[in-house]
Amino acid sequence: MDLGIKERTALVCASSKGLGRGCAEALAAEGVDLVLNARGSEALEATAASIRDAYGVAVTTVAADITSEAGQAAVLAAAGDVDILVTNAGGPPPGMWTDWDRDDFIAAFDANLLTPIALIKALLPGMMERGWGRVVNITSQSVKSPIPQLGLSNSARAGLTGYVAGTSRQVAPYGVIINNMLPGIHATDRANSLDQGVAESTGIDVDQARENRQQTIPARRYGTAEEFGATCAFLCSQHAGFIVGQNILLDGGAVNATL
Numbered sequence: 001m002d003l004g005i006k007e008r009t010a011l012v013c014a015s016s017k018g019l020g021r022g023c024a025e026a027l028a029a030e031g032v033d034l035v036l037n038a039r040g041s042e043a044l045e046a047t048a049a050s051i052r053d054a055y056g057v058a059v060t061t062v063a064a065d066i067t068s069e070a071g072q073a074a075v076l077a078a079a080g081d082v083d084i085l086v087t088n089a090g091g092p093p094p095g096m097w098t099d100w101d102r103d104d105f106i107a108a109f110d111a112n113l114l115t116p117i118a119l120i121k122a123l124l125p126g127m128m129e130r131g132w133g134r135v136v137n138i139t140s141q142s143v144k145s146p147i148p149q150l151g152l153s154n155s156a157r158a159g160l161t162g163y164v165a166g167t168s169r170q171v172a173p174y175g176v177i178i179n180n181m182l183p184g185i186h187a188t189d190r191a192n193s194l195d196q197g198v199a200e201s202t203g204i205d206v207d208q209a210r211e212n213r214q215q216t217i218p219a220r221r222y223g224t225a226e227e228f229g230a231t232c233a234f235l236c237s238q239h240a241g242f243i244v245g246q247n248i249l250l251d252g253g254a255v256n257a258t259l
């Protein structure tokens with residue numbers, strides 16, 4: 001299927017590795033020029049070079065912390081009039097409800113609520129003026145099925161979900177489409193380090209820790225960045241114009257719910 005976005009431009013945040021990179025690769029495969037971002041420049045430049053070689057698209061890089069005001073300004077300056085925005089950043093740390101004070105919530109809200117809102121707010125006017133735009137926010141399965149030890153993440157991501165629900169309907173008349181993607185467990189560095197943590201705390205090896213977790217998923221495996229990216233590219237495509245303000249769960253069936 002031709003997704004109809006060849007020669008469009010996309011800003012993909014937090015995209016040197018993992019799910020962000022999966023989205024960047026899938027967009028590049030459709031002929032979309034990219035602005036990529038991450039804090040560490042080494043992996044970022046390596047990813048950019050690999051994508052240029054594989055797909056022949058233009059790739060601009062901005063090494064910056066997307067959760068900082070300076071980072072957002074640098075990324076937006078490089079992005080210019082992009083057609084597509086994919087928001088992403090690292091997730092907040094786990095803990096108990098007793099661990100978190102106001103400053104912890106402010107940090108989580110800055111990273112996973114106020115950063116995507118700032119980027120959306122900066123880029124929507126241009127998209128609306130041009131009559132076409134796509135925004136995809138990478139959130140989490142925890143939006144549908146909250147994970148108790150991820151209270152900071154649950155709170156920030158629920159806030160973004162509410163914001164998108166209203167805003168997506170305000171901008172849809174202008175051809176601008178906003179949706180959220182909700183990853184369940186995917187085989188990225190983040191998933192590997194969680195398995196490593198379980199292995200160390202329980203005395204089993206890391207392969208066993210992974211196998212135990214895979215058995216909790218009806219698909220009996222972790223998702224891949226490639227299949228996550230393919231869904232992202234579809235949501236950014238010409239064909240996704242009637243999908244407005246939705247929360248698309250990619251979890252191998254882990255959340256046992258119909259809606």
Ligand code: NAP
Pocket residue numbers: 013014015016017018019020037038039040041043064065066067088089090091092138139140141183184185186187188189190191
């Ligand atoms: P990952 O494999 O650890 O990759 C994270 C990417 O984001 C890296 O390129 C990293 O590069 C970049 N990054 C992190 N913080 C950043 C920041 N402040 N500014 C700019 N770039 C930043 O993580 P992932 O698994 O793809 O997860 C992506 C998001 O999905 C996270 O919010 C995570 O909580 C959520 N999620 C993931 C899963 C899963 O199973 N993988 C499940 C549910 C939700 P640098 O470190 O160099 O900045």
